[in-house]
Amino acid sequence: MKREETKAIRIGDRWIGGGNPIAIQSMTNTKTEDVKATVEQILKLEAAGCEIIRCAVPTMEAAEALREIKKQIHIPLVADIHFDYRLAIAAIEHGADKIRINPGNIGDSSRVRAVVDKAKEYKVPIRVGVNSGSLEKSLIEKYGGVTAEGIVESALDKVRMIEEMDYDQIVVSIKSSDVLMCVKAHELISEVCPYPLHIGITESGTLLSGNIKSSVGLGIMLYQGLGDTIRVSLTGDPLEEIKSAKLILKTLGLRKGGIEVVSCPTCGRTKIDLIGLANQVETMVADIPLDIKVAVMGCVVNGPGEAREADIGIAGGIGEGLLIKKGEVIKKVKEEELLSTLREELLNWKG
Incomplete structure (x- = not known):
């Protein structure tokens, strides 16, 4: 669906989807357990124009640190979880405004349900993230390799799993470092998915190559009316991601303000x-x-x-x-x- 038609989802005090302004995201590269360093970086990103921030949560200490981080920042905080469902639950309990998981690597359905139940209790949306690099072997075999169709099928499987657990506060993220594959996947999923899309070109590279690949990929998708929130993924200072995202949106006439x-x-x-x-x-x-x-x-x-x-x-x-x-x-x-x-x-x- 076009961004005006997607379901509106609340993340902290911000809404995405449903025609709301496209939100700019970034991700910290500090150790989340280091509250001081993480807060300092987030405040700099806020000043640059970051509107949603994601932090890696690889340990229970990191999950617990979210509570103190939240007290000192002013934008919604997303907890990025891989593998351990207990970290997702702890992140929600310690104040995450959204969690990012791939239900496929969280474990069996009982573990996914435990996360969904906790998200439901705290009214925290779930970002379902699927990357081309984590595509299931069965889908690679089915499509004869990593394809846009396989990425979409994988994401929709995860979405249905959460929907069947009676939860619809979902944001979908499907990414690939292959720009045209990523664009095609978003074109396909937009035809059948009512949820907001978080778009970006994953592992896009250094400042030069990353900016070019992200500008091309995001530019095509945004111009087609796809995408409710964006991240320009760069190997470098996250502040550069914000500068690039603002300029991409402004160039496309999707954001005003600033010289x-x-x-x-x-x-x-x-x-x-x-x-x-x-x-x-x-x-x-x-x-x-x-x-x-x-x-x-x-x-x-x-x-x-x-x-x-x-x-x-x-x-x-x-x-x-x-x-x-x-x-x-x-x-x-x-x-x-x-x-x-x-x-x-x-x-x-x-x-």
Whole structure:
């Protein structure tokens, strides 16, 4: 189903599905047992725009730490469980707003039921997660390998198992590191699944490859109206995941707010450190609450014209640069003053 049609599910104080805004998620990479380090990372992620956070719960100590972590953060917390159903139960009892499990690796139906009963008692939704890497041998044999069809069948089997236990507070996550397989799987499951979809490209890679694969995969799915909550999975600082997710949503017109920075590619006419300047501008505007477009141009030849569609921009020359509004040059300043001049204009923005 399209995101407007999926079932609305409450996670802590946030709703996903049913046409609610697409929520940005990330996952901590600290040891959850280390409450101080985990809280510090979550607070940084919150400030960057993270709206739901997931923590690994590999031990009972980690499950118990959730209670103290919850006291110090402001966004819903998801407990990520593998294999031990007792950790899922403990995570719920210690304040998890949602749990992520693969019922297939939790154990027999009695153990799954114990988790579902506890989730039902605490009104905590269950995210059913199936990855291509954990596909059952029987489905691999049935489909002649790991396929989108097999991933979907596996996920629907787990969903039905929970539904048969009289629980429907479910979020579905089916992921693959193969972008086109992942897209196809979501297209297939959206035709038959009423629950919100958590979408992402798993194990997508480092900052460069991960961003490209995630942008392509998420872009296709989101443009088709699929996906109620997203995570850009990157091998690196989780803060980069939030930056990328916000930009993907904004590029697709699915989120507004925040300054958009556009910059030209460098060429032989460039007389300033455009690459450094563009990166400095992007960092500098992160804390300025405006919904405008800022252009960073490398030369005064094409700069004013190319920046015309931006609300404000700067263009570099030889040791100096121009401040431009709506394509009109309003000030010439020294190169070293370009950044501070732009920031001053933005802080006193009147449109």
